[in-house]
């Protein structure tokens with residue numbers, strides 16, 4: 001809980017552009033010059049794996065300042081057994097409201113709802129600094145790998161059990177939704193971006209941090 005008088009509520013259609021704008025503000029130049037996450041939010045809402053019941057915003061003084069969304073995804077074990085799980089993201093807070101507890105509040109709120117809907121594992125790629133305090137652990141600790149063949153354990157692949165013991169130590173392969181595939185279309189992202197106020201794309205040190213996190217794997 002923080003000192004602000006805020007409301008956590010479901011996103012509505014009236015919020016869509018405001019949420020996309022806050023996503024753009026939060027991610028701009030963070031991982032790469034510019035960003036695609038506002039387009040991701042835009043297309044995600046109409047994808048079959050999107051979970052509207054877990055699409056939440058924080059409203060403060062009539063303004064949407066934070067958002068989180070989730071999609072359905074799967075874990076598959078070596079025998080081919082599937083387990084339905086959820087993937088979190090994007091999660092974002094308007095820059096001027098970051099590091100004040102809003103991200104934490106949104107995650108804790110939606111984790112409870114996810115659990116009440118029968119989901120027991122949540123997963124996402126991200127900077128571990130943002131998630132370890134919410135109970136996420138390295139995918140390696142739960143034997144959840146990514147890729148084909150033997151698979152590998154990306155440093156940024158983070159796993160949280162919503163129900164203790166949901167993952168029983170057997171090897172799992174993470175199979176994300178294809179929801180973000182359209183984000184590879186740079187022209188579509190650029191076209192969508194033109195709907196927003198002009199903003200300069202450029203380099204900042206967090207992009208190197210992102211490169212390191214997104215190209216690292218845990219091997220021992």
Ligand SMILES: CC(C)(COP(=O)(O)OP(=O)(O)OC[C@H]1O[C@@H](n2cnc3c(N)ncnc32)[C@H](O)[C@@H]1OP(=O)(O)O)[C@@H](O)C(=O)NCCC(=O)NCCS
Nearest residue numbers: 026027091092093098099100101102103104126127130133
């Ligand atoms: C990442 C983000 C969603 C976190 O939300 P937030 O409201 O800023 O973060 P919170 O204040 O709720 O803090 C969450 C955790 O971050 C860490 N944290 C908070 N303030 C911090 C600071 N100043 N420095 C380092 N870590 C800090 C803590 O672990 C904290 O948990 P705790 O309070 O239980 O210890 C938000 O900063 C954001 O939108 N960033 C840009 C977009 C982004 O990176 N999204 C995530 C993609 S992986």
